[in-house]
Amino acid sequence: MKEDIIKGSCLCGAVNYQIEGPFKIFQYCHCSRCRKSTGSAYASNLFVPPERFRWTSGEGMIGRYEHPDAKYFATNFCKQCGSSLPWAVKGGKNIIVTAGTLDDDPGIKPMCNIFWRSKASWYEESSDLPRHDEFPK
Ligand SMILES: [Zn+2]
Numbered sequence: 001m002k003e004d005i006i007k008g009s010c011l012c013g014a015v016n017y018q019i020e021g022p023f024k025i026f027q028y029c030h031c032s033r034c035r036k037s038t039g040s041a042y043a044s045n046l047f048v049p050p051e052r053f054r055w056t057s058g059e060g061m062i063g064r065y066e067h068p069d070a071k072y073f074a075t076n077f078c079k080q081c082g083s084s085l086p087w088a089v090k091g092g093k094n095i096i097v098t099a100g101t102l103d104d105d106p107g108i109k110p111m112c113n114i115f116w117r118s119k120a121s122w123y124e125e126s127s128d129l130p131r132h133d134e135f136p137k
């Protein structure tokens with residue numbers, strides 16, 4: 001077993017996957033499709049070539065939605081717990097790993113925000129805000 005295998009899984013644990021670095025692209029995407037599919041201010045998208053991505057369990061639990069108007073965008077999710085999961089772009093050139101589902105450190109940090117113009121009206125850049133390790137008391 002190689003040591004650079006990075007593991008990920010959904011919230012309920014039914015779906016598991018593995019990826020292998022090195023990775024080149026890691027972006028925060030603020031587009032409305034990513035916001036809606038993740039339910040969050042932005043998606044944390046790590047790009048992985050298909051040959052370095054593998055489902056290790058629960059592939060039958062994965063649902064997929066392909067947006068009819070989108071050139072590349074689709075989304076995968078666990079049918080049991082609803083977690084966003086890594087998805088292949090239409091055409092299959094890349095797997096977009098939803099980095100919040102990683103269980104290991106991929107060894108790369110996001111380098112930029114994309115679709116910044118589409119960001120949520122309520123989004124606050126958090127770098128200067130107080131930081132809480134857990135829920136504030
Ligand atoms: Zn699940």
Ligand SMILES: [Zn+2]
Pocket residue numbers: 029030031032033034035043115
């Ligand atoms: Zn997006």
